[in-house]
Amino acid sequence: MVEKKIVVQLSHGLHARPAATFVKVATSFSSEIKIVKKEKTVNGKSIMGIMSSAIAKGDEITLIADGADEQEAVNALEKVLLEQE
Amino acid sequence: MEMSQKIIGVKASAGIAIGKAFLLAAPDFQIKMVAIEDTVSEIKRFEVALENAKLDLQGIVTRVEQEMGDDHADIFKAHLLVLEDPELVDTVKEKIEQEKVNAESAVSDVAQVFIGLFEQMDDEYMRERAADIRDVTKRIVSHLLGIAFAGPGELTEEVIVVAEDLTPSDTAQLDRRFVKGFVTDIGGRTSHSAIMARSLEIPAVVGTRVITDVVKPAATIILDGYEGIVIIDPSPEELADYERKQAEYAGRKAGLAKLVHEKTLTTDQHHVELAANIGSPGDLAGVLANGAEGVGLFRTEFLYMGREDFPTEDEQFLAYKQVLEQMGEKPVVIRTLDIGGDKQLSYLSMPEELNPFLGFRAIRLCLDNQELFRTQLRALLRASMYGNLKIMFPMIATLEEFRQAKQILEEEKKGLLEKGIAVSDRYEAGIMIEIPAAAMMADQLSREVDFFSIGTNDLIQYTMAADRMNERVAYLYQPYHPAVLRLIHNVIKAAHANGKWVGMCGEMAGDSIAIPILLGFGLDEFSMSAGSILPARQQISRLSLEEVSQHTEAILSMSTSEQVEAFVKKVLNQK
Numbered sequence: 242m243v244e245k246k247i248v249v250q251l252s253h254g255l256h257a258r259p260a261a262t263f264v265k266v267a268t269s270f271s272s273e274i275k276i277v278k279k280e281k282t283v284n285g286k287s288i289m290g291i292m293s294s295a296i297a298k299g300d301e302i303t304l305i306a307d308g309a310d311e312q313e314a315v316n317a318l319e320k321v322l323l324e325q326e
Numbered sequence: 327m328e329m330s331q332k333i334i335g336v337k338a339s340a341g342i343a344i345g346k347a348f349l350l351a352a353p354d355f356q357i358k359m360v361a362i363e364d365t366v367s368e369i370k371r372f373e374v375a376l377e378n379a380k381l382d383l384q385g386i387v388t389r390v391e392q393e394m395g396d397d398h399a400d401i402f403k404a405h406l407l408v409l410e411d412p413e414l415v416d417t418v419k420e421k422i423e424q425e426k427v428n429a430e431s432a433v434s435d436v437a438q439v440f441i442g443l444f445e446q447m448d449d450e451y452m453r454e455r456a457a458d459i460r461d462v463t464k465r466i467v468s469h470l471l472g473i474a475f476a477g478p479g480e481l482t483e484e485v486i487v488v489a490e491d492l493t494p495s496d497t498a499q500l501d502r503r504f505v506k507g508f509v510t511d512i513g514g515r516t517s518h519s520a521i522m523a524r525s526l527e528i529p530a531v532v533g534t535r536v537i538t539d540v541v542k543p544a545a546t547i548i549l550d551g552y553e554g555i556v557i558i559d560p561s562p563e564e565l566a567d568y569e570r571k572q573a574e575y576a577g578r579k580a581g582l583a584k585l586v587h588e589k590t591l592t593t594d595q596h597h598v599e600l601a602a603n604i605g606s607p608g609d610l611a612g613v614l615a616n617g618a619e620g621v622g623l624f625r626t627e628f629l630y631m632g633r634e635d636f637p638t639e640d641e642q643f644l645a646y647k648q649v650l651e652q653m654g655e656k657p658v659v660i661r662t663l664d665i666g667g668d669k670q671l672s673y674l675s676m677p678e679e680l681n682p683f684l685g686f687r688a689i690r691l692c693l694d695n696q697e698l699f700r701t702q703l704r705a706l707l708r709a710s711m712y713g714n715l716k717i718m719f720p721m722i723a724t725l726e727e728f729r730q731a732k733q734i735l736e737e738e739k740k741g742l743l744e745k746g747i748a749v750s751d752r753y754e755a756g757i758m759i760e761i762p763a764a765a766m767m768a769d770q771l772s773r774e775v776d777f778f779s780i781g782t783n784d785l786i787q788y789t790m791a792a793d794r795m796n797e798r799v800a801y802l803y804q805p806y807h808p809a810v811l812r813l814i815h816n817v818i819k820a821a822h823a824n825g826k827w828v829g830m831c832g833e834m835a836g837d838s839i840a841i842p843i844l845l846g847f848g849l850d851e852f853s854m855s856a857g858s859i860l861p862a863r864q865q866i867s868r869l870s871l872e873e874v875s876q877h878t879e880a881i882l883s884m885s886t887s888e889q890v891e892a893f894v895k896k897v898l899n900q901k
Contacts, residue, residue, distance in 0.1 A: 253635065253673050256634065256672075256673070258634045258635075261407055264407060286411075286412050287411045287413035287414075288404075288408060288411050289408060289411050289414065289444075290411075290413045292452065292455060293440070293443050293444065293447075293452075295447070295452070
């Protein structure tokens with residue numbers, strides 16, 4: 242399992258299009274992906290889970306991947322979250 | 327023989343349509359919870375329905391991309407992601423397995439949890455996503471039940487669309503070849519669906535409250551957009567009656583069509599300009615077909631709405647250029663961004679206000695958020711090379727605001743020229759008059775602006791202090807009230823004294839009672855929905871400027887709106 246704390250840089254947070262991008266990238270890996278914001282955990286492959294957690298720019302979240310390609314998954318997803326559009 | 331049924335609504339767009347009803351929202355499926363023993367095959371049944379729903383959506387995405395462009399397909403791509411969402415899919419499967427219930431009730435229960443979650447969110451954009459989940463759920467359930475699901479993008483024959491309401495995304499998906507008219511439960515004359523119907527020139531009745539409850543799919547209905555009446559299952563007599571009216575209407579339209587290429591001249595050869603209000607470059611076909619002599623108001627908000635981020639300078643430039651090029655030498659008044667109040671952008675968070683119509687909106691917001699404003703001004707300046715551009719600033723209350731906006735415009739112009747980017751030297755910069763303070767100070771403002779355009783919808787509500795959307799004070803929304811007319815007269819007189827022209831771009835400019843009054847006041851340009859242009863041209867061609875202007879003093883000294891209206895009907899609109 243790989244865990245990484247990330248401060249989200251996306252200028253509008255994980256909203257609409259970036260959320261969709263995140264899900265697409267997440268689903269391309271076989272590992273289980275989770276996002277933890279405060280105490281709440283959501284499935285990183287769920288568009289509804291992600292959008293309903295309303296992650297905004299500047300929020301600190303923990304990205305967790307568990308599976309065969311966990312390191313690659315965290316690297317790729319970190320990129321999505323740090324992008325400034 | 328069944329009796330026909332008459333429903334009264336709000337007349338939103340003129341015309342008569344006769345056709346089969348197409349219920350846009352699929353009827354609420356009756357979902358019963360049934361205990362299941364063979365959960366394995368129930369899960370299989372759910373998976374098959376899911377697959378079929380995906381196939382539907384992929385088909386729609388392809389078709390919409392081909393016919394309407396990639397942007398319009400985004401909403402369906404989002405639906406596809408929801409269909410593939412593991413939180414939805416796995417939770418449904420678990421529920422079937424553990425609770426031993428049928429797939430229909432499992433899907434609907436799980437979806438309800440998500441819908442509830444999204445509906446409670448503060449952000450309007452997120453609340454709208456609840457509708458997406460509802461849509462997707464219906465699609466899955468319809469496959470489970472074997473009931474055909476009809477979405478707005480899937481029409482194959484001519485119909486009258488019946489819906490609770492039409493959202494911008496619904497109308498974007500409507501196949502215009504097949505929609506002869508539409509009827510909705512909610513909405514008023516200025517709701518999105520009504521404005522859309524007028525710009526598409528299809529008859530519409532909105533705000534019927536009950537239409538989706540009383541009309542059955544494929545029932546024959548008559549839609550009378552002149553009177554705001556809908557007749558369901560008409561009798562043969564009613565059908566014949568309306569077919570005759572429809573023919574009359576077509577005849578009248580043909581008569582008006584002869585005026586398309588005519589200039590708008592009074593009997594004493596005075597020319598006024600009849601222009602159209604538009605919301606996007608797509609409206610231009612209707613504008614030209616109706617013989618508009620210009621665009622009197624291009625509302626640029628639509629470029630900013632229904633998307634996830636600000637439009638870029640290039641995107642805006644292309645849209646403005648397209649409109650200017652297509653209009654050729656004809657003037658095009660483009661209004662800078664007017665958001666705030668009831669128009670919000672999902673990607674620009676604005677604090678909630680107690681009085682949004684008196685709050686931080688339009689030019690007030692643009693002068694504060696200059697990056698946003700400057701981007702739009704650069705796009706406009708670059709586009710100025712391609713036609714006859716007039717830039718208009720909305721919601722100006724004071725001279726300082728205009729000066730500041732003008733200075734920013736000059737700075738951007740200078741910046742572009744320094745970079746070697748061409749800017750026309752004949753564009754104009756004017757303001758919209760919609761705040762009584764600006765109308766009172768028109769003499770001062772007219773020394774510095776190039777033109778005025780009177781936005782009556784807001785000017786009336788600010789003058790009368792009556793929210794036009796509030797039914798309890800709607801009686802105060804009086805376009806012919808002498809208070810409003812005096813302000814308008816003051817604006818025109820002041821502008822002409824300084825050699826500036828005055829237009830009007832509110833609903834009032836196309837109103838047959840207001841037209842003779844405004845003509846008499848000396849209004850130079852009347853801008854309205856494209857469909858109102860030819861009737862207005864016909865009306866003006868029967869009026870004499872000399873005659874109508876003789877009554878100006880009398881009208882301005884009247885005491886009530888009713889008195890003005892009665893006078894116009896009796897004296898000015900006799901011919």
